Amino acid sequence: MSDFTVVGLRVVREAAACGSFSTAAENLGYTQSAVSRQIALMEQAAGRALFERHARGVRPTEAGRIVLRHAEVVLGELDNARLDIRHLAARPPGRLRVGAFSTAMAALVPRAIAEVAARDQPARIALREGVSPRLLTAVARQRLDLAVVTDPDASQAGVEIEILLDDPLLVALAPTHPLAGATRATPEMLRDQRWIAGSQEPDSTLLGAWRDAEWEPDIAFVARDWFAKIGLVSAGLGITVVPGIAVPVLPPTVALLRIDHPAAVRRTAIAHRRNDPRDAALRQSFAEALRDRAAELSAEVRHRLR
Template sequence: MFDSRHIRSFHEVVRTGSYSAAARSLGYTQPAITQQMKALERSVGTVLFTRVGRRMRLTEAGEALSRHAGVILGNIDAAQQQMNAITRLRTGRVRLCAFPSATATLIPEALARLARNHRGIRVELQEYEPPESLQRLVHGDADVTLAFTYPGLHEEVPDEVVEVPLMEDQLTVLMPTRHPMARRRSVRLADLSEERWIAGCLRCRANFLHECAEQGFAPDIAFTTDDNLVIQSLVSEGLGIAMMPGLVLNFLCHRSVTGRPLDPASRRQVSAYVLREHLRIPATSLVLDELKAVAANRVGC
């Protein structure tokens, strides 16, 4: 395997025509250049220079290496420039995976902040609900994942994954604005035991059933869908009500739908997850910082 320092010295010897001239150009002593050339010849297994009088001449092997040396050094310099750009946050790629209500609220604001200050950072967005989103992180298909957990249904994450808490998202009940309880400032889940319900994603549905069981009833689930806009449309037509995260209130599309917080309050924890070793990657760390800044303005949503 070649030592890049030896290749650089070899290239300079060929360019200047002597060990002494190469030493002056590179800031080395002539014996140091001589030792590097001997080490390079040992590495390739043959001599690279012969002397004809006071002049140095490349051997066939030397000529072959000379043809590649400039390309090798150019690639090394290009790689170094790219590494410098990444570490100085001029460029970089982050694969971000998040659940739908986060991609509609937290993510756009965080990416806008990122674009204003770090245009070279490219974020590729994926949308998955947990636990699939966490699986994509562990399997190497995402660099940062946003997911949520509920107090009674918290799951352990692998040791190599770091959880970065972002915010608590208060649960609300979506109902038609004409619903009798829409006039209240908050609603009790037990008071809605006779309603027809629209359930969301698998994890949300599990928590919903858990909380209803805690209140002593089994809900009448008329529809099930992962699509927040579909849930809103069903609610607006009076086909049921739904327990939804507070983030959804930021993109209500139907004027005939309103949200009321639960009493007592019920919340889910929204967190970012990243592989421990990726915390040292500047672009990944920067995306986490922007997510934390945006989420800090929504605490208690």
């Protein structure tokens, strides 16, 4: 029986995220045959099929989802090991290590950095983009000083959570779309639409935040990059869900409407270690800037949806 390998686990993770072996190959810079070979080796190691093959792509089996959960942990720890090696030298004073999920990096975090730079002494701010569970782990293990995360209930020992905002989930669509003139839409109004998502698995995307068990979205295109999603939307090829904090960087080639559903929000929070004296003043200053900019972004969302 084969053993699980780091390369194989990365391929499995990418294939699951893309819902396609060919797209995974493109993203990883491999040939499709190389990806198929790695998947076959990982299935041999598992002793079971990890993916269901369909005409429109692939999706993880139950065994595949188990492997994916463990792959996230293993690959996350390896990434953390690389960061630890890079930071073997003592961390100089006046440096803040900040993590955030991708759409928080679009406007919220850059604006907070600009505010801190304008009102404080020059400071080095190192950025790390990632998914919230990994960012929380990094804060808990003192690899990050502060992180902007979602799903703040999934906290870890020693980590303090401060809610920033309940960020509304919006639908982005082409200006020519029949719903473009509306300000909000119910889930029922969106059921027959073609969707653009980051994965074929709705539960792993923003679609999972508000859909119900009776509705299986028609995912026409899978794109992980936000620019690719917005490009597909602008071309009228489908609609996608975007968080409110991304609104300031969205082009005028898309229209927006609010999803009229109580679960169509994503709670966003600041995470930092309790009673950590290192660069406490700078960390507090950055947290204050995040609070200011979060309020500003909320006002911009309300204005654009008028």
